[in-house]
Amino acid sequence: MVLTNQTDFPQKESEFDLKAYLAQRKALVETALDDYLPVKAPETIYEAMRxxxxAGGKRLRPILCLASCELIGGTVEMAMPTACALEMVHTxxxxxxxxxxxxxxDYRRGKLTNHKVYGEDIAILAGDGLLVYAFEAIATYTENVPAPRVLAAIARLARAFGAEGVVGGQVVDLQSEGRSDISEETLHFIHTHKTGALLEACVVCGAMLGGATEAQLQHLSxxxxxxGLAFQIIDDILDITKTQEELGKTAGKDLQAQKATYPSIWGLEESYHQAQQLVRDAKAELAEFGTPAIPLIAIADFITTRSN
Structure with missing residues (x-):
């Protein structure tokens, strides 16, 4: 069963085929990404960006954006430019x-990292190009959405990635490497900003585009x-328990860099327990939305069962 719009939602979570849903949405996102970013001159930078x-991946962030927009009553088409922009910023x-x-x-998604293929200079510029093009894509390609909603989504994404979000989290992460005195509070700050802020923007931006009320946005936030926090805890666990081949990226790098992680503070068993509780809390926030929330509920469960 492949779901395409809200009228297709099953009445029970047990009837929902998450694998088919993710595959169908991933295909839509990858087609749009390919269309939005053709190769032009100078070819090297576009090839590096592409x-x-x-390079693949789960496309979880854009799928969350699409799902939250549909949850509110919007469409895939309304949210697709923003969904792709979120993937560009993440990349x-x-x-x-x-x-x-x-x-x-050296490796990302099973392939050599960008700077290993194109050099550090082009890799930096490829990242810069993707960042600014993300906002151009939202402004250029979004259709049938009132302008104030589009502007709100742009502002929300910018805030999530800037010093209040991903950038701020990365700074504290870098400053914490090699230190043995990192507190649980500092680790929480790093991951709610470095990982959680962009995931939150994915859900909130999609809902904004769909016309969510302030109360709905609070639940979805x-x-x-x-x-987002559960995702990072599982990432920390997988970095310890999986191989490079299983992860598609370098395994054990947190230990090598002497980074504080949730398993290093809580241990593996308690870390997994905490992730499961966060998922239960997340699903409780969706109770008022009824059956249209089933995709988001299933994605929450997927976060603690994934293997990469």
């Missing part, structure tokens, strides 16, 4: 995160905050 942007963060000045990684 190398990382089209930019990965390109820069992999650089020698940051995490110095709390849902996203909970799954």
């Amino acid at each position: 190398y990382s942007l089209l 930019m963060s990965l390109i820069h995160d992999d650089l020698p000045a940051m995490d110095n990684d 709390r849902y996203a905050q909970n799954i």
Whole structure:
């Protein structure tokens, strides 16, 4: 069963085929990304941008944006430019995160990292290009959405990625490397900003475009905050328990960099328990939405069962 719009929602979560849903939405997103970013002159920079942007991955962030827009009564078409923009911004963060000045990684999604293929200079520019093009894509391609909603989504994404969000979290993460005195509060700050802020923007921006009320946005914001933190805890667990082949990226890099992680503070068993509780709390925020929330509920469960 492949769901295409709200009229297709099953009446029970057990009837929902998450695998088919994710595959169908992923295909839509990847087609749109390919269309939005053709190769032009100078070819090298566009090829570098496309190398990382089209390298695969779960496309979870754009799918969350589409799902939250549909939840409110909007359509895939209304949210697709913003969904793609979120993936562009996320990809930019990965390109820069992999650089020698940051995490110095050789592999991402099973492929050589951008700077290993194109050099550090082009990799930096490819990230810069994706970041600014993300906002151009929202402004240029969004249709049938009132302008104030589009502007609100642009502002929300910018805030999520800036010093109040991803950038701020990355700064504290870098400053915390190699230190043995990192508190649970500092670790929480890093991950709610570095990982959680963009995930929250994915859900909130989609709902904004669909016309969500302030009360609905608050529920969805709390849902996203909970799954964002759960996502990071599971990432920390997988970094310890999985191989490079299973992850598609360098395994054990947190330990090598002497980074504080949730397993290093709580242990593996308690970390997994905390992630499960966060998912339960996230799903509770969706109770008022009824059956249209089933995709978001299923995605929350997927976060703690994924293997990469």
